[in-house]
Amino acid sequence: MTALLRTDGVMKAYGGVQALNGATISVEEGTVAGLIGPNGSGKTTLFNVITGYQRPDAGAVWFGDKAITNLPPDKVFAAGIGRTFQLTRIFARLTVLENMLIAAQGRDKPKNLLSWFGRDAWTHHRRHALDLLAFVGIERHADVLAGSLSYGQRKLLELAYVLVADPAVILLDEPAGGVNPTLINHIADRIRQLNTEQGTTFLLVEHNMEFVMGLCSTITVLESGKDVVSGPPDIVRTDKRVLDAYLGVDLEEEAR
Amino acid sequence: MTPLLKGTALIALIAIVVAFPQVVTNPSVTNYGVLAMIFVTAASAWNIFSGNTGYISLGQAVFYGSGAYTMGIAARDWNITGDTVFALLPLCAAVGALVAVPFGLIALRVRRHTFIVITIAVFFIFQLMATNFSFTGGSSGLDSPFLNWPAASYNTPFYYIALACAAGTIAIAWLIRRSRFGLQLRAIRDDEDRARGLGVKAMRVKLSAFAISGAATAVIGAVWFFYINQVEPQTGFDPLFDLTLVLMAFLGGYGSITGPVLGALIIEPLTLWLNSQPQFSGGSLSEILLGAVFLVTVLFLPRGIIPTGGELITKLRTRGRPAVIPATTFGPPAAGTASTPSVSSGGAR
Secondary structure (H helix, E strand, O other), X not given: OOEEEEEEEEEEEEOOEXXXXXXXXXXXXXXXXXXXXXOOOOHHHHHHHHOOOOOOOXXXXXXXXXXXXXXXXXXXXXXXXXXXXXXXXXXXXXXXXXXXXXXXXXXXXXXXXXXXXXXXXXXXXXHHHHHHHHHHOOHHHOOOEHHHOOHHHHHHHHHHHHHOOOOOEEEEEOOOOOOXXXXXXXXXXXHHHHHHHHOOEEXXXXXXXXXXXXXXXXXXXXXXXXXXXXXXXXXXXXXXXXXXXHHOOOHHHHHO | OOHXXXXXXXXXXXXXXXXXXXXXXXXXXXXXXXXXXXXXXXXXXXXXXXXXHOOOOOOHHHHHHHHHHHHHHHHHHOOOOHHHHHHHHHHHHHHHHHHHHHHHHHHOOOOHHHHHHHHHHHHHHHHHHHHHOOOXXXXXXXXXXXXXXXXXOOHHHHHHHHHHHHHHHHHHHHHHHOOHHHHHHHHHHHHHHHHHHOOOOHHHHHHHHHHHHHHHHXXXXXXXXXXXXXXXXHHHOOHHHHHHHHHHHHHHOOOOOHHHHHHHHHHHHHHHHHHHOHHHOOOHHHHHHHHHHHHHHHHHOOOOHHHHHHHHHHHHHOOOOOOOOHHHHOOOOOOOOOOOHHHOOHHHO
16 A cells, blocks of 8 residues: 655744644555644644645655745646635535536636636536536535535535545545534445545544544544644554543652 | 516616606706716726626715816816817826826735725825825816706716716626626625635636726716716815715615615615705715615625515515525435535525
């Protein structure tokens, strides 16, 4: 197996706060990998660095054998890395279908200026978009303004419009955060299905341990901007450093 | 409204607008018509860029004045007289679009309030240039070439030219609205960074819309210049022009196609009428009143007449019944049980 997505010693500071301090992670092709860690451990910052929303102070990001460090977001997206956001970022005043079409338009280059003004240009995208909405289960709401969707439905919409571009890797930032249990299972099923049927690679940040342990084959633990442990769920679950990072150092131990 | 009713209403409206100068021949009334059409064009052009992208431009006078001056300078230097001057309108459009490119490249790097401030700054730079260069005629401005049209029906051809400009601009706005380009613009309005992340070339798209808006505004600026026979730095590059456009768009419905049109049709005749009343001499009262209208609009009709009115109609029609918005059918996908409470808006919409 080869690492499809790798970060190598990524550093990022905000003023005096060292958000990332040499984070090195590796995601194997065709796996569902998890990234966990306490609040403020740099998970989202690492996502931002990978997807080009922030520039690292040092370190490198590799996608296959291609360095994608410092590429702008649209280039990263075009290269095949899709992402969702912790606080969903959808286009609230566009309909659900229009949201999907925005994601689709990046796929084909308009041949000339006139095709920008044509409507037919994307009737073929419409079909694909509706299929994906059906896949995540919100096709009934295609013509509703996206701003009127519930939080969980927004998460599904975000997942759907990342899928439009058919990325090789999908980064999910807290896909289960603030979502009801039924919907959490639904999201987990969709991730599994994409992973097994299409071989899509996932990297997800999540605080819901049940979700992470049930879904991921490899888990990396980030603490204070540095990766501390990486391995299969059973190993990570029992690692003392993880327990310390998550639950704090044992009080009795500290008192001694 | 059924499509048939809508179509009939549209045809009736077009008939009224086209027949207007044939039925009403009093020049002081047709004057209202010409200026209203000029502002319908300018407000629609403003809306093509600002309404779609959410970038509020207060620098449209840059294009308006540039169009007027281009026409004046070209006609003067190339000795063009008579009706042929209108062949220069495409040149004015080109200049408007050309001015929009460097203007946009500077101003569109920033957003929101900073963008607004930069548009105002650029606008004052243009006013100063018009005052201080010699080829623009300095502070006394330029006079338009003489048009040998009979005085009694002088306004009529102007009305039709302005109407054609208005129709053209509205048509462009409509085409953009339903196109991929328009969708990209509205995505930028909602979340520009996210749009960029999904592969929207934000700068290119914004700049294109700005240039289209600038071209249409420059054309109507040139028509206006002919109509009032002269342009001065203070009238060509007039800060009130921009404020009026924004007020028209906000009153009618910012972002919709019909909104700015309706706003222009209300505000411009109202202003002209107020200015013509002897007891309001000097015209400053109309400005105070416009300020008051602006305040009322922002406070009570923040989204404008068209969207708020549309909501009101929907509300009246659906009273007691669930809203048409399929909010009632919302539920989690696949699960089918009602566990997504945040969207149960019911009939409240």
